[in-house]
Amino acid sequence: MKSLLRTWIRGRLHGYRELVNQVDPSKPLRGGPARTVAVVGGGLAGIAAASVLGERGFRVHLFERNSYLGGKVGSWTVEFPDGFRARVDHGFHAFFRHYYNLSRFLEETGAGRHLEAIEDYLILSRDGRRYGFAGVETTPVLNILSLMRRGFFSVKEVVFNPRLAGLRALLRFDPRRTFEEWDGVSYDEFAARLGLPGGLKLVFGAFARAFFTPGDRISAAELIKSFHFFYLAHDRGLLYDYFDRDYQEALIGPVTARLSAAGVRVETGTPVESLGRGDGRFAVNGQPFDYVVLAADTAGTRRLAAGSAWLRENAPELHRRLTGLQSSPGYAVLRIWLDRRAGEGWPVFVVTEKQQVLDSVTFHHRFDAGARAWAGKTGGGVYELHCYAVPPELATEAEVREAFLRELHHYLPALGDARVLYEHLQLRRDFTAFDRNLHNERPWYDPGVPNLYLAGDWVKLPVPAMLMEAAFTSGLLSANAVLAANGLREERVWSVPRKGILA
Numbered sequence: 001m002k003s004l005l006r007t008w009i010r011g012r013l014h015g016y017r018e019l020v021n022q023v024d025p026s027k028p029l030r031g032g033p034a035r036t037v038a039v040v041g042g043g044l045a046g047i048a049a050a051s052v053l054g055e056r057g058f059r060v061h062l063f064e065r066n067s068y069l070g071g072k073v074g075s076w077t078v079e080f081p082d083g084f085r086a087r088v089d090h091g092f093h094a095f096f097r098h099y100y101n102l103s104r105f106l107e108e109t110g111a112g113r114h115l116e117a118i119e120d121y122l123i124l125s126r127d128g129r130r131y132g133f134a135g136v137e138t139t140p141v142l143n144i145l146s147l148m149r150r151g152f153f154s155v156k157e158v159v160f161n162p163r164l165a166g167l168r169a170l171l172r173f174d175p176r177r178t179f180e181e182w183d184g185v186s187y188d189e190f191a192a193r194l195g196l197p198g199g200l201k202l203v204f205g206a207f208a209r210a211f212f213t214p215g216d217r218i219s220a221a222e223l224i225k226s227f228h229f230f231y232l233a234h235d236r237g238l239l240y241d242y243f244d245r246d247y248q249e250a251l252i253g254p255v256t257a258r259l260s261a262a263g264v265r266v267e268t269g270t271p272v273e274s275l276g277r278g279d280g281r282f283a284v285n286g287q288p289f290d291y292v293v294l295a296a297d298t299a300g301t302r303r304l305a306a307g308s309a310w311l312r313e314n315a316p317e318l319h320r321r322l323t324g325l326q327s328s329p330g331y332a333v334l335r336i337w338l339d340r341r342a343g344e345g346w347p348v349f350v351v352t353e354k355q356q357v358l359d360s361v362t363f364h365h366r367f368d369a370g371a372r373a374w375a376g377k378t379g380g381g382v383y384e385l386h387c388y389a390v391p392p393e394l395a396t397e398a399e400v401r402e403a404f405l406r407e408l409h410h411y412l413p414a415l416g417d418a419r420v421l422y423e424h425l426q427l428r429r430d431f432t433a434f435d436r437n438l439h440n441e442r443p444w445y446d447p448g449v450p451n452l453y454l455a456g457d458w459v460k461l462p463v464p465a466m467l468m469e470a471a472f473t474s475g476l477l478s479a480n481a482v483l484a485a486n487g488l489r490e491e492r493v494w495s496v497p498r499k500g501i502l503a
């Protein structure tokens with residue numbers, strides 16, 4: 001019976017995979033006059049566009065503001081006053097197995113061999129309960145029922161709460177109707193309307209926080225889309241992979257080699273301040289280009305658009321949308337080197353029920369070679385603490401740090417007396433906002449300005465992808481638009497099914 005059900009669900013969801021574009025094999029891969037492309041921004045979105053177009057014979061110049069490539073998956077070295085040096089990054093990332101486009105790229109570049117499977121997706125509640133996803137049924141819909149057997153909620157809670165029927169919205173994801181119906185509603189309001197039972201509230205809350213926008217601001221439509229994308233549209237489960245070493249070695253090294261083989265000129269430490277146009281071509285940092293793929297983050301794009309008089313005069317609607325792009329309220333990542341270790345039996349990354357700041361803890365000394373060597377030598381441990389939305393009442397770095405340590409000690413009391421030997425705190429405001437009512441304002445990756453394309457996890461796409469997969473896919477779609485305009489064969493772009501099972 002169950003296997004029949006699994007087969008039916010798989011059929012309803014198109015085998016969990018859809019080809020987004022028609023690829024005409026009779027079209028050439030390369031050819032025509034060599035055209036030039038400026039890619040602005042070297043995160044995953046810019047990397048996707050640059051690598052495809054470079055490999056297809058375009059002369060690609062990638063401009064990156066930071067001194068390193070990779071954007072939020074890049075890494076850099078910090079040096080402390082006593083000479084101790086360590087590589088740090090924006091934070092631990094989960095590479096989910098249904099990131100079809102990004103996964104293929106990681107395999108092709110060789111970065112995929114550095115991916116390690118997480119033991120469990122573990123959520124810790126304040127009162128000491130633990131919710132894990134290892135071994136949970138992976139077939140969509142059945143996976144929700146499986147949560148009931150795991151104690152996330154009970155039959156009684158469902159039977160006595162008819163409001164929970166509202167959860168059907170999750171199974172009915174439709175790119176147009178879901179946003180029409182739910183984009184003006186916050187997650188907190190959505191959860192209150194449903195009267196979610198405790199266990200489900202904890203899990204949904206943890207899930208919602210992973211999009212860096214507080215519950216009273218985040219759009220319920222974005223969350224329904226995300227729930228569809230991460231949980232209800234594929235059978236790869238919620239367990240994911242992570243890089244077993246620092247991003248430079250695991251990912252950016254192989255990516256740089258690939259870009260270089262494709263002839264892409266990468267210029268780091270080179271921000272683009274404005275976009276101009278003259279003699280029928282774009283002007284980027286004083287050089288002429290036939291095409292531009294704008295793949296900067298929200299903050300960078302906003303600034304760049306504000307400085308672009310040409311855009312304001314010739315594409316006022318796009319200029320308005322780009323200058324109005326919003327970033328989330330701000331996140332914090334604290335890396336600490338402690339004189340002892342605890343929590344060694346847990347997965348290397350655990351989600352915590354946030355009290356004021358702490359959303360997750362990463363145990364770096366368990367997988368990152370540099371941290372492991374340091375921990376082996378000193379007997380200490382290297383931890384990374386994430387706060388995806390810093391509350392406005394914490395005004396200073398010191399307050400954020402103090403709250404981080406207080407909550408870490410709550411979950412790992414054995415670290416209560418630990419000495420902090422080194423620390424590195426980042427407070428940043430460069431994450432895409434997923435607030436209510438932003439959807440209609442997001443520009444499409446092909447914004448209707450000849451030869452200009454947009455890429456990044458903030459861009460509106462024809463697929464329900466989120467975060468890294470959205471960024472990478474947007475870069476592929478932008479590259480495809482350039483290929484199509486030149487009569488060349490497009491790259492295949494994949495997606496999970498674009499609508500929910502009941503849509």
Ligand SMILES: Cc1cc2nc3c(=O)[nH]c(=O)nc-3n(C[C@H](O)[C@H](O)[C@H](O)COP(=O)(O)OP(=O)(O)OC[C@H]3O[C@@H](n4cnc5c(N)ncnc54)[C@H](O)[C@@H]3O)c2cc1C
Nearest residue numbers: 041043044045065071072091094272300456457467468471
């Ligand atoms: C702490 C943390 C944890 C995360 N965890 C996950 C996770 O587990 N799973 C997941 O899928 N995603 C996760 N993400 C999100 C993920 O990192 C992003 O969605 C993705 O990397 C965005 O890629 P991007 O190319 O759109 O943007 P970015 O990586 O932000 O790249 C944009 C680039 O543009 C550059 N730039 C900006 N302005 C200019 C300019 N004027 N000129 C030149 N360059 C410019 C920037 O320096 C940057 O390098 C996490 C993010 C953070 C911060």
